Amino acid sequence: MATRRSKRRGGRGRKKGGSNMTVLGVIAGAVLVLAAVLGSGVLKKSGVREAEPETSFRIADYRRDGSRFASAGNTYVFDGRVENIETIDNNRIVSISIPDNPDERLPLLVPGNVRLRTNLTRGDRFIFETTCTTGKAQDGSQVKGILIVRNAQSR
Amino acid sequence: MKTRFIGTILSALAIGAWSEAQMPVSSGGGAPAPQPSGGGSALPSSFDASGSAAKPQQNDPTRQGETPPPQLLGMEMPLMDPSTDTVSYNGGVFDVGNNAAVRARFEKYLQQLPDDSAESKRYRKLINDILKETQRGGRDSRYVIGSETLIRVGKSLYKANEFPGDGGQSGVLASAMVSALDVQRANLSRSGQNAKLDADINELVHKMDRENAKNAWAARNFEKHKIKYTNEMKDSRTMLETSKANVAEKKAEKAANKVASEANLLAAKVNYQSILVSIFLQRRFDHVVIGSRVYRHLFKDGDVKLNVDEDSQVGKAFSKGTGMPPTVNALDSAASNARREIDQSIEAVHNALACNRLGEATQQLIAAVAIGEYMQSVATFPAEARRRIAQYWTLRKRAYTALNARDYATVEEVAAKMKEMDVDFDNSLLLTYTTGKKRQSDLAIRNAMKALQAGDEEKFNTYIAEAGMIWPRNPNLDKGAEMLNKIDAGDPVKEEFRNLYKIGEFRRIAAERERFKVVNMDPELAKQYEEVITLVMKIDGLLGQLKGLAQQDVTLGPCMAYEKLIEWQKEDERYARDKEMMIALKDYESQAHDFVQALRDAKRSEERGEYGSALSCYYRAQCKYPGSGIAKEGIRRVSDVIVKATYP
Numbered sequence: 001m002a003t004r005r006s007k008r009r010g011g012r013g014r015k016k017g018g019s020n021m022t023v024l025g026v027i028a029g030a031v032l033v034l035a036a037v038l039g040s041g042v043l044k045k046s047g048v049r050e051a052e053p054e055t056s057f058r059i060a061d062y063r064r065d066g067s068r069f070a071s072a073g074n075t076y077v078f079d080g081r082v083e084n085i086e087t088i089d090n091n092r093i094v095s096i097s098i099p100d101n102p103d104e105r106l107p108l109l110v111p112g113n114v115r116l117r118t119n120l121t122r123g124d125r126f127i128f129e130t131t132c133t134t135g136k137a138q139d140g141s142q143v144k145g146i147l148i149v150r151n152a153q154s155r
Numbered sequence: 156m157k158t159r160f161i162g163t164i165l166s167a168l169a170i171g172a173w174s175e176a177q178m179p180v181s182s183g184g185g186a187p188a189p190q191p192s193g194g195g196s197a198l199p200s201s202f203d204a205s206g207s208a209a210k211p212q213q214n215d216p217t218r219q220g221e222t223p224p225p226q227l228l229g230m231e232m233p234l235m236d237p238s239t240d241t242v243s244y245n246g247g248v249f250d251v252g253n254n255a256a257v258r259a260r261f262e263k264y265l266q267q268l269p270d271d272s273a274e275s276k277r278y279r280k281l282i283n284d285i286l287k288e289t290q291r292g293g294r295d296s297r298y299v300i301g302s303e304t305l306i307r308v309g310k311s312l313y314k315a316n317e318f319p320g321d322g323g324q325s326g327v328l329a330s331a332m333v334s335a336l337d338v339q340r341a342n343l344s345r346s347g348q349n350a351k352l353d354a355d356i357n358e359l360v361h362k363m364d365r366e367n368a369k370n371a372w373a374a375r376n377f378e379k380h381k382i383k384y385t386n387e388m389k390d391s392r393t394m395l396e397t398s399k400a401n402v403a404e405k406k407a408e409k410a411a412n413k414v415a416s417e418a419n420l421l422a423a424k425v426n427y428q429s430i431l432v433s434i435f436l437q438r439r440f441d442h443v444v445i446g447s448r449v450y451r452h453l454f455k456d457g458d459v460k461l462n463v464d465e466d467s468q469v470g471k472a473f474s475k476g477t478g479m480p481p482t483v484n485a486l487d488s489a490a491s492n493a494r495r496e497i498d499q500s501i502e503a504v505h506n507a508l509a510c511n512r513l514g515e516a517t518q519q520l521i522a523a524v525a526i527g528e529y530m531q532s533v534a535t536f537p538a539e540a541r542r543r544i545a546q547y548w549t550l551r552k553r554a555y556t557a558l559n560a561r562d563y564a565t566v567e568e569v570a571a572k573m574k575e576m577d578v579d580f581d582n583s584l585l586l587t588y589t590t591g592k593k594r595q596s597d598l599a600i601r602n603a604m605k606a607l608q609a610g611d612e613e614k615f616n617t618y619i620a621e622a623g624m625i626w627p628r629n630p631n632l633d634k635g636a637e638m639l640n641k642i643d644a645g646d647p648v649k650e651e652f653r654n655l656y657k658i659g660e661f662r663r664i665a666a667e668r669e670r671f672k673v674v675n676m677d678p679e680l681a682k683q684y685e686e687v688i689t690l691v692m693k694i695d696g697l698l699g700q701l702k703g704l705a706q707q708d709v710t711l712g713p714c715m716a717y718e719k720l721i722e723w724q725k726e727d728e729r730y731a732r733d734k735e736m737m738i739a740l741k742d743y744e745s746q747a748h749d750f751v752q753a754l755r756d757a758k759r760s761e762e763r764g765e766y767g768s769a770l771s772c773y774y775r776a777q778c779k780y781p782g783s784g785i786a787k788e789g790i791r792r793v794s795d796v797i798v799k800a801t802y803p
Binding site for chain 2: 059062063064065066067086088089091093095103104105106107109111132133134135136137138141142143144145146147148
């Protein structure tokens with residue numbers, strides 16, 4: 001489970017309008033998400049501006065439709081165990097498993113130009129700060145729903 | 156009796172002359188098959204039951220143990236059996252009418268134009284004049300041909316010798332005559348010498364008588380003239396002794412002359428007779444008649460016996476008929492008779508042609524040509540008549556060839572033409588034979604068709620081969636092939652097989668493999684049949700092995716089996732159509748549901764460009780079945796796309 005924090009206010013919540021009921025609902029949801037994050041090990045990144053989560057990140061949902069998590073500015077923080085690292089050129093594909101869900105693997109892209117504060121090693125747990133985005137393949141087609149690691153620290 | 160005897164001898168000699176050059180070809184293993192007489196009406200009898208041409212009677216039991224025929228003048232004597240038209244020669248028996256050499260010679264004769272050139276006419280006139288000249292001496296036994304006549308005959312023969320068609324035989328005969336005359340002249344000279352010797356002997360004897368008388372008188376008066384006579388008597392005795400020696404010497408000389416004359420005469424006779432026999436063997440009957448008639452005027456001692464070994468073939472040939480020793484007159488008679496027979500044969504040919512009896516005309520002409528090729532009547536036989544006989548002969552040859560090739564339709568066609576040309580031609584035996592063979596062949600084809608319908612390919616092939624062997628050009632063989640195609644097209648089993656194969660129902664074919672086995676008769680269907688059976692057996696084997704492996708691990712086994720089946724289907728699309736394999740795939744699919752679902756989700760996501768999701772799905776599939784090649788390959792492929800993409 002992961003939380004989404006927005007650098008900007010609003011997001012999908014804002015699209016629904018600015019009624020009091022909505023605000024209350026969002027606050028209640030945020031409280032619930034916070035409780036869930038605290039319970040599931042997904043941490044807030046220090047320094048990142050707090051944002052009220054609009055939806056929870058479930059790997060099953062990501063497998064079905066990853067691009068739905070690729071709204072601009074969304075950051076996802078995962079606490080996971082490195083199961084595999086595949087290096088292609090300077091880039092790495094890191095597959096992590098989330099605690100309590102060992103049958104799932106979440107692939108994260110660590111671009112070569114990202115300098116991490118720690119060395120990623122297989123079998124160790126790290127906290128990954130990621131953004132979900134859509135890239136462009138060499139043939140011009142879209143490469144949707146890619147989780148790109150912006151930062152990581154050992155847990 | 157005499158005619159038959161002479162005919163046999165003449166035929167034997169005629170064939171012998173031809174055989175000298177040509178028989179070795181025939182007897183060297185390539186002896187022709189017997190051919191019927193009578194214009195080919197008995198052709199079928201030349202073949203055995205299997206249709207094969209009969210062999211020459213090389214092992215005639217009646218000839219077993221017989222010693223090889225002796226040689227005469229460097230030539231072996233062939234003997235002809237007129238009842239079968241065969242000649243026994245050098246241990247083999249040959250059919251005259253079917254001898255390749257005889258046929259070739261006869262065909263050559265038919266193609267030649269009549270010898271009517273002015274030169275030829277001059278030659279024939281010359282020979283006829285000689286015959287007339289010698290005929291008088293033959294008719295009147297008291298008439299003696301003088302040396303002038305003999306010289307004229309000899310000169311005419313030398314003149315005839317210049318004609319190319321004469322073959323130098325006139326010159327040979329003339330030379331033999333000259334040799335005989337030379338011997339006679341030498342003998343005459345020796346007779347003169349002997350007469351002179353007789354006179355000398357008589358004179359010596361007279362002289363000796365006188366001396367003896369003188370000596371007797373002197374003996375009586377010896378005492379009176381003792382001294383005088385003593386010397387004279389001494390001389391007289393010496394002279395007597397010398398005279399006696401001279402007489403003895405002359406008598407010996409006379410005896411030697413006599414012996415030499417007799418020996419030379421005998422040698423001259425043998426030489427002349429051998430020339431006559433040689434000419435006779437070459438069928439130069441005009442020359443034989445001339446030489447025989449001149450003989451008694453060349454050798455006037457009345458001895459006409461032929462000096463041939465009685466055990467030789469010529470000696471036997473002459474003595475067997477009459478029981479008498481062979482003579483020059485017998486040669487004359489045989490040659491004269493041959494001339495007459497040949498002329499009669501040619502006359503018979505003309506008569507037969509006038510009545511459109513081509514078969515008989517052909518037979519008569521073959522006999523005439525075989526015996527008297529150099530006779531005037533044969534050499535001048537008209538071109539038109541030759542052409543007609545050549546046509547008939549060609550048909551007869553075609554019938555013979557077609558029969559050997561078992562082309563019965565052609566045989567019947569030729570027989571019909573021969574019947575048109577020859578009113579006497581009896582084609583019943585020929586037609587009976589061909590009809591029988593044709594029916595036999597058709598029956599074999601019918602049996603083959605039955606075997607085909609019963610799906611018995613082996614019997615079908617046997618019967619078809621039999622039908623082709625009996626009558627290779629049987630038109631029903633082609634019809635059989637057409638029928639085969641029709642049956643093929645209409646065969647419900649083959650049709651069903653084709654349909655099942657087309658829609659990929661291999662399992663049904665395999666389930667009824669025994670029923671569909673009949674399609675093996677068609678080479679194309681046989682290949683398909685083999686393909687189906689092989690494939691089904693292979694799939695069954697693979698599924699069996701897979702089942703065993705899958706049961707070893709209830710969690711990973713179905714995943715492994717599913718992935719293996721997918722791999723096989725990619726390798727061979729025929730697997731994807733197999734029902735058993737499809738059932739197995741569905742079964743393993745349900746057992747490895749999560750794994751299969753992950754792979755499917757991955758594929759769908761990949762197709763939509765959801766590479767993050769796709770990679771996640773492949774990882775999930777890999778979690779379910781770590782050994783998955785499909786997942787591994789998907790991860791590699793999708794990772795490659797992700798890392799090479801550019802991101803904002």
